[in-house]
Amino acid sequence: MEEGGDERITELLARPSAGPDITTRLNVYRNNIAYAVVRAMETLYPSLCRLMGQAFFERIAADFARTHPPPHGRLVEYGFEFPDFVSSYEAAAAYAWFADVARLEVAWHRAYAAAEAPSLQIGELGAVPPDRMSMIELAVHPSCEWLESRFPVSKIWRLGRDETEPDAPIEVEGGPEWLMVIRPDTEVEVRTLSEAGYHFGFALSKGLTLGGAWEAACRLDPSFDLQGHLAGFFAGGTFTDYRLAADTSNSDDGDPS
Amino acid sequence: MAQSSGIGLKAQFYKEVLDASPPVDWFEVHPENYMIAGGPPLRYLEAIRSHYPLSLHGVGMSLGSVEPPSPGHLDRLSVLIDRFEPFVVSEHLSWSRIEDTFFADLLPLPLTHETLRIVSANVCRAQDRLGRTLLIENPSAYLQFSEPEIPEPEFLRELSQRTGCGLLLDVNNLFVSSFNQGFDPIEWLDAFDLEAVEEIHLAGHAVDQASGQTIRIDDHGSPVSAGVWDLYRTVIQRRGPTPTLVERDANLPQLRDLVAEAQMAARIMREHITHVGDDWSPPVRDSAKLAPVRVDPGT
Structure with a gap:
């Protein structure tokens, strides 16, 4: 859900009689969606998250989620394309090994959940x-x-x-x-x-x-x-x-x- | 099972649950976390299931989407149902999916007659595929649509009557929604089909400030609040003892703290029984079920 489409959405919504405005209310859902996906990525990439630092990891994970939203509701099988995203992420270009750490974490996770x-x-x-x-x-x-x-x-x-x-x-x-x-x-x-x-x-x-x-x-x-x-x-x-x-x-x- | 209480099973608690056998009646998990081929989570769940009844509480079916529930998702859920024999399977009155994009939240639906038709058809499809009834939960809501809507309790009552599904009453969601939308939760309960309720959820929520206005956010990140316990007492007085779950997904406390909350729910149910006398029995629904809910043989 991108910001900026608020007008088209708010047309469909009832104006709240009290309490926060519609944008604040919409942002609760936006935050929930972003939070859930970043938490799922953190679970999949715990080492990378610490190596990058929490703030940078959350930024890159959120950027990834915008271009690669989950295709299904199984967040335990989401985010496997992240290593390639990391390798082409400009702000991380000085750390070429980030992507391979991510690949190792994908391998670890696949092994963990394999038959x-x-x-x-x-x-x-x-x-x-x-x-x-x-x-x-x-x-x-x-x-x-x-x-x-x-x-x-x-x-x-x-x-x-x-x-x-x-x-x-x-x-x-x-x-x-x-x-x-x-x-x-x-x-x-x-x-x-x-x-x-x-x-x-x-x-x-x-x-x-x-x-x-x-x-x-x-x-x-x-x-x-x-x-x-x-x-x-x-x-x-x-x-x-x-x-x-x-x-x-x-x-x-x-x-x- | 009626007066039983359980807690949401988090991975952090697997070992302690197996080692210490905490005094709760059952556990609940999101089936989506177990839709994997193998590995420790499934092994732990199997081991814990051999000691406790289990409930599957779905967050991925997107029953409010115009498109039907994903056949692959239903297949995976069916495999888990066969393997773990849950005593209930539940989902939400919400949507999360448009075609191949999944929004990891329980998004609100315009509660129109058209939506009622769509959700009813989707619930029936899911129940037919799974060979059992679902319980459908009232979500926490932060906004309302401008179209004339069927009030949420009537919508859920009608959904239950059309599909034979049971209802899961999330008391925290009701508390959060009623505050954020400015309605009276008691009036909501007056219109709600409490007899269709087969499970209750309790959880904590956050109280946030946004530009000087208060909003309550259902984050499952704190103990059940006093207001929610009060509303729960009202529900139990009206409905009688009903399997009750304490959910916690963030700021995880010690397992014993969650056990204490589950025991608090059990105590409230016991007090109610003492209050109304020994001849109390739960209200019986007259609507026919698609399939009997399988109850764990050990309970």
Whole structure:
């Protein structure tokens, strides 16, 4: 509801016999609408809100709400386009990492509210014959989210979330991060991966076979530790199911070297 | 359930409710906050529901919109009803949506005959899809339309008769609206169908000043005010004990403070029963229901 259309609205309204004028009364509704949306954004972006400061966050969230009003009444699923809005917001241009903190908070929220699924244990792959291992396709947990950032975004995000001083100052240009966000059970976990480990997991999540994902990882890191990474992903509850890809004659996934 | 009282369940209270089992009869939540695929909120609600009856109080159906309630919204609500078996499901006499834009507030309707037709059709659609009756709540209002309107209590009475829906009387909303619009809440109650009331809401409101004029704002941000408790006593004297909820959405106090308010409501209902004697029984509605309201087997 934009201000300025008051005349057309007030024509439809009864003049109050006492008490505040019509504009004051209309503003109660306007304030309620703006307040509800900003509160929803604050719930979704608690770390960003603290990093930006309450006043600036409320201003940018209100600007976002004007151009992106909620399309439905489920405010728990509103505001996911905010990171892109933040990245093009002129007054925040000096803080390029704001948008990635917002992306991490979206990933966190999606993981938090994702469907439940029991995790697959690595021992369950024991039924696969060794010569078919490279043909395994793994279903990743429905809560699994992937995020690459050119900033140490998880460190910055934790700073805003925990409101505690870090052990050492955070170097904003201190290198990229590759993150997996997942909630295998009750707690959302933000895991920092190596670049090759990230692309290995991401490739599996896109449906590549174990052999194909290994190949992708080895392109980034020729000494990529397949066993170690796979064990790590399994221990973290990353997968929910597996199947064997159809064996095609030109498939040669098993040997990346 | 009649003399029972409950409180609105906020996420901040999940753990304490499970650990301490506070002495309230039931909890109420906004279903929209649980229209998600999974995660801790649904797990907590399920755990709490295994110990307490639950009421679903919707804020997203926009029954006053010209377009019918969103089928997707009704589907999601239906899933929650199947999963949590609430003893009542309620919504508001208001609108929030035009096509794909949602205004996160309960906006006022011109209470005309046309609006009555639209809201009645929407309530029927929702009740048919959900397979049960809804309770419809009087919203807090800050302004009135200039068209000749059906007075709000008559509008709600007619809506209930046309659709079989029950009514949710929000005493704080009535108090706030009557002050802001300058009408007498007792006259409003005289015209209202109290027999259709199956739930009562109580909450706090803010008293604001705008250019030297006082306006009362329904912000659920403070304890229930003395004036609202007085009006509640009047309602209970007329209606008899009715499941009563204490709502609080801002400036959240300790859980025990909300429990104390819910117990205050229960005490007022008990005093009423003592006053009228043991042979009191709640008034019975004669209008047929679409479907019986499912009552929690444990109550």
